Amino acid sequence: MSSVAIQGNAAGAGVFTIASPNSASSYTATLPTATTTLVGTDATQTLTNKTIQGGAITSGTAVASTSGTSIDFTGIPSYVKRITVMFSGVSTNGTSVPILRLGISSGIEATGYLGSTSNIVTGSTPTSTNTTGLGLAQAIDAAAIYHGHIFITLLGSNLWVMSAVLSRSDTALTTVASSSKTLSGTLDRVRITTVNGTDTFDAGTINILYE
Amino acid sequence: MTHRIVVDLQTGVTTQVEYTPEEQAVHDAAVAAQQAAELAAQPIEPTPEAQP
Numbered sequence: 199m200s201s202v203a204i205q206g207n208a209a210g211a212g213v214f215t216i217a218s219p220n221s222a223s224s225y226t227a228t229l230p231t232a233t234t235t236l237v238g239t240d241a242t243q244t245l246t247n248k249t250i251q252g253g254a255i256t257s258g259t260a261v262a263s264t265s266g267t268s269i270d271f272t273g274i275p276s277y278v279k280r281i282t283v284m285f286s287g288v289s290t291n292g293t294s295v296p297i298l299r300l301g302i303s304s305g306i307e308a309t310g311y312l313g314s315t316s317n318i319v320t321g322s323t324p325t326s327t328n329t330t331g332l333g334l335a336q337a338i339d340a341a342a343i344y345h346g347h348i349f350i351t352l353l354g355s356n357l358w359v360m361s362a363v364l365s366r367s368d369t370a371l372t373t374v375a376s377s378s379k380t381l382s383g384t385l386d387r388v389r390i391t392t393v394n395g396t397d398t399f400d401a402g403t404i405n406i407l408y409e
Numbered sequence: 410m411t412h413r414i415v416v417d418l419q420t421g422v423t424t425q426v427e428y429t430p431e432e433q434a435v436h437d438a439a440v441a442a443q444q445a446a447e448l449a450a451q452p453i454e455p456t457p458e459a460q461p
């Protein structure tokens with residue numbers, strides 16, 4: 199059996215008292231199995247060797263969107279309530295509009311999205327609904343180069359709400375889009391692809407933040 | 410082979426995942442269908458009238 203020793207300090211003169219609060223219940227405080235110093239709540243402390251889940255913004259790994267038919271970010275922790283997807287100079291080789299889809303551990307979900315996407319250009323704002331994902335453009339051409347953010351937030355009970363503001367650097371055009379989607383489970387992945395699923399990414403960088 | 414890019418946020422590892430033969434077959438069929446649709450949408454050139 200291990201034991202507990204209370205050790206005084208011969209150089210000091212103060213009296214340190216272990217006191218009980220006024221309570222009818224009994225509790226046990228377990229000491230750490232390490233040589234360390236316990237901290238209290240009376241002063242600002244610096245946490246070390248601690249992981250804060252939620253409250254902290256975590257960056258994913260930036261990926262060059264220069265090949266492939268889709269870019270997937272997997273392993274999103276279950277505590278996450280907000281995801282930011284960042285585009286810089288993203289382009290594809292075709293005319294199928296880029297789209298963002300959410301997924302769970304069993305795969306990406308491509309139905310049940312409720313929302314619209316508008317291209318804002320001089321003199322018009324063509325708009326299209328899209329049920330297969332968050333449309334990131336109303337229509338594009340192969341020269342389109344996109345920059346901007348997509349925000350994905352948890353409203354509750356696997357109901358996620360998304361919005362995007364992206365603009366093109368090859369021409370004067372801005373896309374505004376929003377959508378909501380109820381997943382069949384806990385979100386753990388995000389996919390950026392195109393509606394036809396066959397166009398390939400050929401330029402740019404994509405990364406995500408989650409919190 | 411066609412591929413997708415997968416970033417695992419738990420490990421920070423980015424991988425290029427090649428399509429399975431089944432996925433590649435679906436992809437190839439979709440590309441063929443798109444090409445057929447583009448051909449069908451092209452205007453038909455008028456046939457030159459026969460010279461007398």
